Amino acid sequence: xxxxxxxxxxxxxxxxxxxxxxxxxxxxxxxxxxxxxxxxxxxxxxxxxxxxxxxxxxxxxxxxxxxxxxxxxxxxxxxxxxxxxxxxxxxxxxxxxxxxxxxxxxxxxxxxxxxxxxxxxxxxxxxxxxxxxxxxxxxxxxxxxxxxxxxxxxxxxxxxxxxxxxxxxxxxxxxxxxxxxxxxxxxxxxxxxxxxxxxxxxxxxxxxxxxxxxxxxxxxxxxxxxxxxxxxxxxxxxxxxxxxxxxxxxxxxxxxxxxxxxxxxxxxxxxxxxxxxxxxxxxxxxxxxxxxxxxxxxxxxxxxxxxxxxxxxxxxxxxxxxxxxxxxxxxxxxxxxxxxxxxxxxxxxxxxxxxxxxxxxxxxxxxxxxxxxxxxxxxxxxxxxxxxxxxxxxxxxxxxxxxxxxxxxxxxxxxxxxxxxxxxxxxxxxxxxxxxxxxxxxxxxxxxxxxxxxxxxxxxxxxxxxxxxxxxxxxxxxxxxxxxxxxxxxxxxxxxxxxxxxxxxxxxxxxxxxxxxxxxxxxxxxxxxxxxxxxxxxxxxxxxxxxxxxxxxxxxxxxxxxxxxxxxxxxxxxxxxxxxxxxxxxxxx
Numbered sequence: 332x333x334x335x336x337x338x339x340x341x342x343x344x345x346x347x348x349x350x351x352x353x354x355x356x357x358x359x360x361x362x363x364x365x366x367x368x369x370x371x372x373x374x375x376x377x378x379x380x381x382x383x384x385x386x387x388x389x390x391x392x393x394x395x396x397x398x399x400x401x402x403x404x405x406x407x408x409x410x411x412x413x414x415x416x417x418x419x420x421x422x423x424x425x426x427x428x429x430x431x432x433x434x435x436x437x438x439x440x441x442x443x444x445x446x447x448x449x450x451x452x453x454x455x456x457x458x459x460x461x462x463x464x465x466x467x468x469x470x471x472x473x474x475x476x477x478x479x480x481x482x483x484x485x486x487x488x489x490x491x492x493x494x495x496x497x498x499x500x501x502x503x504x505x506x507x508x509x510x511x512x513x514x515x516x517x518x519x520x521x522x523x524x525x526x527x528x529x530x531x532x533x534x535x536x537x538x539x540x541x542x543x544x545x546x547x548x549x550x551x552x553x554x555x556x557x558x559x560x561x562x563x564x565x566x567x568x569x570x571x572x573x574x575x576x577x578x579x580x581x582x583x584x585x586x587x588x589x590x591x592x593x594x595x596x597x598x599x600x601x602x603x604x605x606x607x608x609x610x611x612x613x614x615x616x617x618x619x620x621x622x623x624x625x626x627x628x629x630x631x632x633x634x635x636x637x638x639x640x641x642x643x644x645x646x647x648x649x650x651x652x653x654x655x656x657x658x659x660x661x662x663x664x665x666x667x668x669x670x671x672x673x674x675x676x677x678x679x680x681x682x683x684x685x686x687x688x689x690x691x692x693x694x695x696x697x698x699x700x701x702x703x704x705x706x707x708x709x710x711x712x713x714x715x716x717x718x719x720x721x722x723x724x725x726x727x728x729x730x731x732x733x734x735x736x737x738x739x740x741x742x743x744x745x746x747x748x749x750x751x752x753x754x755x756x757x758x759x760x761x762x763x764x765x766x767x768x769x770x771x772x773x774x775x776x777x778x779x780x781x782x783x784x785x786x787x788x789x790x791x792x793x794x795x796x797x798x799x800x801x802x803x804x805x806x807x808x809x810x811x812x813x814x815x816x817x818x819x820x821x822x823x824x825x826x827x828x829x830x831x832x833x834x835x836x837x838x839x840x841x842x843x844x845x846x847x848x849x850x851x852x853x854x855x856x857x858x859x860x861x862x863x864x865x866x867x868x869x870x871x872x873x874x875x876x877x878x879x880x881x882x883x884x885x886x887x888x889x890x891x892x893x894x895x896x897x898x899x900x901x902x903x904x905x906x907x908x909x910x911x912x913x914x915x916x917x918x919x920x
Contacts, residue, residue, distance in 0.1 A: 360507035372412035377528035384531035389714035436772035455773035473513030508536035624831035624842025645854030649881025661875030673723035680790035708751035720793035724767025731761030765905035795846035
C-alpha cells in the first residue's frame with residue numbers, strides 16, 4: 332500500500348540575482364552554418380599545463396568581447412600558428428570500435444581535402460554556441476565569434492545585466508564562420524600512461540556567409556506562461572513558498588541560464604528582413620508542437636527494438652521510496668543546473684560501474700565531485716550564468732574535478748564567482764571522465780530509444796529541456812487509482828512558445844530546439860490510467876529534495892515533451908585514475 336508523503340516547504344530563501352542575462356553566451360548558430368571547409372590555425376607548441384586561451388575562469392561575456400582579433404591574440408602570445416584544412420560534412424557513419432550501444436550510433440563526419448574517400452574524424456555542434464571536432468587523438472572545441480550591436484539600443488557591455496528595468500536584453504550578432512575562442516587537447520602516452528597536452532586554436536570558414544544571426548531576449552517581458560489547455564491533468568499542482576513570486580525575471584534565475592531567443596538568418600528570405608518579421612516566423616505558436624523540428628524516420632523500427640527493454644526501469648528514485656543523498660540541496664540563486672545535473676548523472680554512473688566491476692564489495696555512501704568547483708573553475712562554462720553538460724564532460728575529461736569535500740556547494744550571487752577560488756590538487760585527488768558526448772552521436776542525433784538504451788546499459792544521462800513555468804509547481808499527483816494501484820504524477824505541460832529550426836530537412840538530424848534548463852534522467856516507465864498507457868521519463872531536478880517527489884518528477888515520454896528528447900549527454904567516469912582509483916585500491920587491499 333503506497334502511503335502519502337508529507338512534502339516540506341523549503342527553508343531556503345531565494346533572492347533576486349543582480350542580473351537577468353543568463354544565456355550562457357549570446358550566440359546562435361546552426362549545423363548548416365558549420366558545414367563546409369575550415370582553416371584551423373593552432374598553436375604550434377602544446378603545453379603540459381591547461382591553457383585558458385584567452386578565457387577568464389569562469390568564462391564571461393565581457394572578457395570574450397575584449398579579445399578582438401583572436402588570430403592576432405594567439406599569435407602575440409604563442410607565436411606562429413600551424414595551419415590545417417578540414418571539411419565538416421553532414422554525412423554520418425558508424426564507429427564500430429565504440430562500446431554498445433554507441434557502436435550503432437551515426438556520427439557526423441570530418442573529411443580532409445587530401446583524402447575525400449575516408450573520414451578522418453567526427454564533429455558536433457555544442458547546442459548553438461560552438462563546435463567540437465575530434466581528429467585522431469586531438470579534440471578541438473571553440474565558441475563561434477559574436478559581437479554586440481553598436482547602436483543606441485545597446486549600452487555598455489556587462490555580464491548578465493544587459494537589460495533595462497523590464498528585463499529586455501539587447502542585441503548581439505553571431506558570425507558563425509569564425510571561432511573566437513578555441514581550445515586544443517591532444518592525448519599522448521608517456522611511460523605507458525595517457526596524458527593530455529594543451530593548446531589553443533583559431534578557425535575560419537574558407538567560404539563565408541555574409542548573413543548574421545541575431546540573439547534577443549524577450550522572455551522577461553513575455554506573459555507568464557500558464558498550463559496548456561491541453562494538459563491532461565496527470566499531475567497535481569503545489570505552491571512552494573520559494574517560487575511564490577515567480578515573475579519572468581525570477582523564472583529565468585532558476586534555469587540553466589538561457590534566456591535568449593535566437594533569430595537565425597535562415598528564417599529570413601533575404602538579409603534585409605526586419606527583426607519583427609523574423610520573430611513571427613521563428614516562434615512557434617500553441618498547437619504547432621511536433622516531435623522534433625525536423626521530421627525524422629525511425630518509428631516502427633524503434634518500437635520493435637524497444638520491446639527488448641523493460642517497460643519500467645530506474646537506477647533509483649523517490650517514487651520507489653529511495654531517499655536521494657547525492658544532491659539533497661537546491662541550485663539556489665545560481666544558474667548551475669547544467670553542473671548539478673551533470674555531476675548527479677556522473678556520480679550515479681560511478682556507483683553503477685563500481686558495482687558492476689566489483690559486485691562483492693560495498694559501495695555505499697561514495698564521495699562525489701564538487702558542483703562548486705565546476706561552476707567556479709571551468710573556463711568552458713559561464714559560472715552562475717549557465718553552461719552546457721557537454722562541456723562539463725569536457726572539463727571532467729581534460730581537467731578533472733575536485734571532490735565535494737574540498738569545495739562544498741553554496742548558493743551565491745554571480746558576482747561572487749568572478750574568479751576561481753578553489754585550491755589546486757594533484758590528479759590523484761580529482762575526479763575524471765573517461766568519455767563524454769551526445770547520445771546518438773551528435774547534437775540533433777538523439778531520440779527516445781537511444782536515450783533508453785544508453786541509460787539501461789550505462790546509467791543516467793543529462794538532458795536539456797524547455798521548462799515551462801508551471802514546472803515550479805509540480806507535485807506528485809496524489810490520486811490513488813485503486814484498480815491499478817498506481818499514482819498519477821506525469822508532467823505534460825509545454826511552454827506557451829517554443830523556438831525550433833529545421834535547417835537541414837534531408838539530413839536525418841532533429842533540428843535545433845530552444846532549451847533553458849538541465850535535468851538528469853534516471854529511468855522510465857509507463858502507467859495505465861483510465862484505460863490508456865501513459866509513458867514517462869523519471870527525472871531528477873536540481874531544485875532540492877523538497878521539490879516534487881523528493882527532488883524527482885515524471886515527464887511525458889515519447890513525444891519530445893519540453894524538448895527532453897532533443898538532446899541528451901552521457902559522461903562516463905574514469906576508474907583508472909584519480910579518486911576512483913584510490914577507492915578501488917583501498918577496497919581491494
